[in-house]
Amino acid sequence: xxxxxxxxxxxxxxxxxxxxxxxxxxxxxxxxxxxxxxxxxxxxxxxxxxxxxxxxxxxxxxxxxxxxxxxxxxxxxxxxxxxxxxxxxxxxxxxxxxxxxxxxxxxxxxxxxxxxxxxxxxxxxxxxxxxxxxxxxxxxxxxxxxxxxxxxxxxxxxxxxxxxxxxxxxxxxxxxxxxxxxxxxxxxxxxxxx
Amino acid sequence: xxxxxxxxxxxxxxxxxxxxxxxxxxxxxxxxxxxxxxxxxxxxxxxxxxxxxxxxxxxxxxxxxxxxxxxxxxxxxxxxxxxxxxxxxxxxxxxxxxxxxxxxxxxxxxxxxxxxxxxxxxxxxxxxxxxxxxxxxxxxxxxxxxxxxxxxxxxxxxxxxxxxxxxxxxxxxxxxxxxxxxxxxxxxxxxxxxxxxxxxxxxxxxxxxxxxxxxxxxxxxxxxxxxxxxxxxxxxxxxxxxxxxxxxxxxxxxxxxxxxxxxxxxxxxxxxxxxxxxxxxxxxxxxxxxxxxxxxxxxxxxxxxxxxxxxxxxxxxxxxxxxxxxxxxxxxxxxxxxxxxxxxxxxxxxxxxxxxxxxxxxxxxxxxxxxxxxxxxxxxxxxxxxxxxxxxxxxxxxxxxxxxxxxxxxxxxxxxxxxxxxxxxxxxxxx
Numbered sequence: 062x063x064x065x066x067x068x069x070x071x072x073x074x075x076x077x078x079x080x081x082x083x084x085x086x087x088x089x090x091x092x093x094x095x096x097x098x099x100x101x102x103x104x105x106x107x108x109x110x111x112x113x114x115x116x117x118x119x120x121x122x123x124x125x126x127x128x129x130x131x132x133x134x135x136x137x138x139x140x141x142x143x144x145x146x147x148x149x150x151x152x153x154x155x156x157x158x159x160x161x162x163x164x165x166x167x168x169x170x171x172x173x174x175x176x177x178x179x180x181x182x183x184x185x186x187x188x189x190x191x192x193x194x195x196x197x198x199x200x201x202x203x204x205x206x207x208x209x210x211x212x213x214x215x216x217x218x219x220x221x222x223x224x225x226x227x228x229x230x231x232x233x234x235x236x237x238x239x240x241x242x243x244x245x246x247x248x249x250x251x252x253x254x255x
Numbered sequence: 256x257x258x259x260x261x262x263x264x265x266x267x268x269x270x271x272x273x274x275x276x277x278x279x280x281x282x283x284x285x286x287x288x289x290x291x292x293x294x295x296x297x298x299x300x301x302x303x304x305x306x307x308x309x310x311x312x313x314x315x316x317x318x319x320x321x322x323x324x325x326x327x328x329x330x331x332x333x334x335x336x337x338x339x340x341x342x343x344x345x346x347x348x349x350x351x352x353x354x355x356x357x358x359x360x361x362x363x364x365x366x367x368x369x370x371x372x373x374x375x376x377x378x379x380x381x382x383x384x385x386x387x388x389x390x391x392x393x394x395x396x397x398x399x400x401x402x403x404x405x406x407x408x409x410x411x412x413x414x415x416x417x418x419x420x421x422x423x424x425x426x427x428x429x430x431x432x433x434x435x436x437x438x439x440x441x442x443x444x445x446x447x448x449x450x451x452x453x454x455x456x457x458x459x460x461x462x463x464x465x466x467x468x469x470x471x472x473x474x475x476x477x478x479x480x481x482x483x484x485x486x487x488x489x490x491x492x493x494x495x496x497x498x499x500x501x502x503x504x505x506x507x508x509x510x511x512x513x514x515x516x517x518x519x520x521x522x523x524x525x526x527x528x529x530x531x532x533x534x535x536x537x538x539x540x541x542x543x544x545x546x547x548x549x550x551x552x553x554x555x556x557x558x559x560x561x562x563x564x565x566x567x568x569x570x571x572x573x574x575x576x577x578x579x580x581x582x583x584x585x586x587x588x589x590x591x592x593x594x595x596x597x598x599x600x601x602x603x604x605x606x607x608x609x610x611x612x613x614x615x616x617x618x619x620x621x622x623x624x625x626x627x628x629x630x631x632x633x634x635x636x637x638x639x640x641x642x643x644x645x646x647x648x649x650x651x652x653x654x655x656x657x658x659x660x661x662x663x664x665x666x667x668x669x670x671x672x673x674x675x676x677x678x679x680x681x682x683x684x685x686x
Binding site: 114115116117120140142144145146147170191192195196197198199217218219220221233234235236 | 414417418420421422424435436437439440441442444446450536537538539541542543557559560562566567568569571624
C-alpha cells in the first residue's frame with residue numbers, strides 16, 4: 062500500500078518520466094489482464110453460438126435404422142433412408158460378385174475389395190449410402206429398371222460418376238467409393254444400420 | 256471529402272437549419288447523392304448500373320420482408336406455404352415473382368456494373384478499395400441468392416443445397432464435419448432450411464451496410480469516367496443532382512420496364528420447372544442446374560475431372576472460389592497507369608474476349624455435362640484464369656497506349672467538334 066513516504070508506487074512516478082517508468086507499468090498489467098479476461102469470455106460465449114449449428118438431439122436420434130432383407134431378390138436393390146440420407150441395400154448375384162472380384166485393386170481410385178465392403182459370410186449383401194461422393198446426388202441403379210452405368214453398379218446422373226458392382230468409383234469426378242455405413246447382421250434376414 | 260468546389264449544404268428553412276445543427280443527416284445526403292457531390296460531366300449510361308443495383312436491392316428487401324410474413328421455414332410446410340403465397344395471399348403471386356425475378360435483375364445489373372469497372376479501369380488506383388468492397392458485396396449476394404433459392408423447398412432447392420454444401424466436404428480431413436455442421440444434419444433438412452432462412456433475411460442488410468462503405472470509399476476520390484483521366488477542375492464536373500439523378504432516373508425507368516416484362520409476361524422463364532416438385536431426398540433430378548447467374552462458376556467447378564496431386568473434386572471447388580477471389584488481386588495484376596480501355600487497344604481486345612469467354616462458360620454451366628461441353632468448359636475456364644493471371648499482367652507491361660486527353664472537358668469538346676481531334680491531333684475516340 063502507498064504510504065506518505067512512498068506515495069507513488071515504484072515505476073509510476075510521473076517525473077522524471079523517461080528515467081523511472083518501467084515498461085510494462087502496473088496499470089498496463091491491469092489493462093492487459095482486464096481486456097484479456099473479457100476476450101477469453103467473448104471466446105467462450107462464441108462456443109455455444111457455434112455449437113448450436115451441430116446436429117441436434119432429435120437428428121442424432123435417427124442415427125440407426127433396421128432393414129428387413131427377406132423381400133430383396135438376387136440382383137435386386139432397395140432404397141431406404143438412414144439419417145435422412147438414401148441407403149442402398151443390394152443383393153448381388155454371383156455374376157456381379159465375380160465381376161467385382163475380378164477387378165485388380167491397382168486400377169481403382171479408392172482401392173477396396175468386395176470383402177472389405179461387406180460382412181463375412183454375407184458377401185452378397187452390399188449396403189452403402191446412396192450419396193455420390195462427388196457432390197451428394199443420389200446415383201441411379203437401386204430403383205427398378207434404373208440405368209446402372211457401364212460398370213453395372215450405380216451411375217450418378219449429375220456429373221456422370223460410374224460405380225461398379227461393389228459400388229466402387231471407376232469413372233467420373235467422384236473421389237471415393239460409395240460410403241459403407243456401420244452396420245451389423247441381427248439375423249440372416251435383418252440388419253441394423255448405424 | 257470530394258472536390259473543393261463541392262457546394263455546401265445551406266438549409267433555408269429554419270426547421271432544416273435546426274435539424275442540421277443537431278443531426279447533420281440532410282447534409283450527409285446532400286453531399287453524397289445531392290448537389291454537393293461533383294461528378295465527371297462525361298459519364299455514359301454504363302454508369303447507371305450502380306444506382307440500378309441499389310434499386311434492385313431495395314426491391315428485394317421490400318418484397319422479401321413482405322414474403323417473410325407469409326412464408327413458413329419448416330420442411331413439412333415450406334413448399335406448401337410458397338404455393339399458399341402464389342394462390343391464396345392477396346397479390347402474393349406478384350410479390351413472389353417480383354422477388355424471384357428481382358434476384359435475376361439484381362445479378363444482371365451487377366454483372367454489367369462489374370464489366371463496366373473492368374472496361375474503364377475503375378479498379379485501379381485510387382479506387383482499389385471501392386473495387387475490393389464491390390467483390391465483397393458480390394460474394395455476399397451469391398451467398399444470399401443461394402440460400403434464398405433453397406427456401407421454396409422444391410427439388411432444385413433441395414438438391415442445390417445438397418450440391419453446394421457438398422463443396423465443403425471437398426476440404427481434406429475436416430470437410431465432412433464442416434458440411435454436417437453447416438447443415439445441422441447429415442443431409443439438408445429442417446435445421447438447414449431454418450438457418451438458411453435466418454441468414455437469407457440477415458445478409459441483405461449486411462449487403463446494404465457494405466454498399467454504404469462502397470459509396471463512402473468511392474466518394475473519397477470521386478467517380479471514374481469513360482476517359483479514365485482525373486478531374487482537373489470545376490469545369491470537368493457537374494453536381495450529382497440534378498444532372499445524374501435525372502440520368503439515373505431515366506435508366507431506372509428502363510430497368511423497371513424490363514423487370515415488369517419479366518414479372519408479368521415470363522415470370523418462370525429464368526426459373527427451373529423442377530422446383531415446382533416438392534423436395535424429395537431419395538430422388539435426384541436428372542439434370543441439376545443452379546440459377547443462371549451461377550452458371551459460369553458451375554462450369555468452372557465441373558471442368559476438373561482428373562485427380563492431379565489433389566482430388567479432382569477439391570480442384571473444382573478451389574477453382575470455383577478462386578475465380579472470384581482472383582478479382583481481389585486485379586488492381587495489382589493490372590499495373591497499367593491508363594485506366595480506360597478506350598486508350599488501351601490491346602486490353603480492349605482482351606476485355607471483349609473475356610466477355611465472350613464468360614458467356615460461353617455460362618452456356619456450358621447451364622448445359623448437361625456431355626464430353627463436348629466438358630472440353631469447351633475446360634478451355635473457357637482455363638482462359639478465364641489466363642486472362643487475369645497471364646494476359647492482363649503482360650498487356651499492362653508491353654502495351655503501347657494511346658495518348659490521353661489533357662482533361663475530361665477537352666475530350667468532351669473534341670467529341671462535339673465532330674472531328675474527334677484533340678490538341679495533339681492523335682487521339683480519336685474509340686467508338
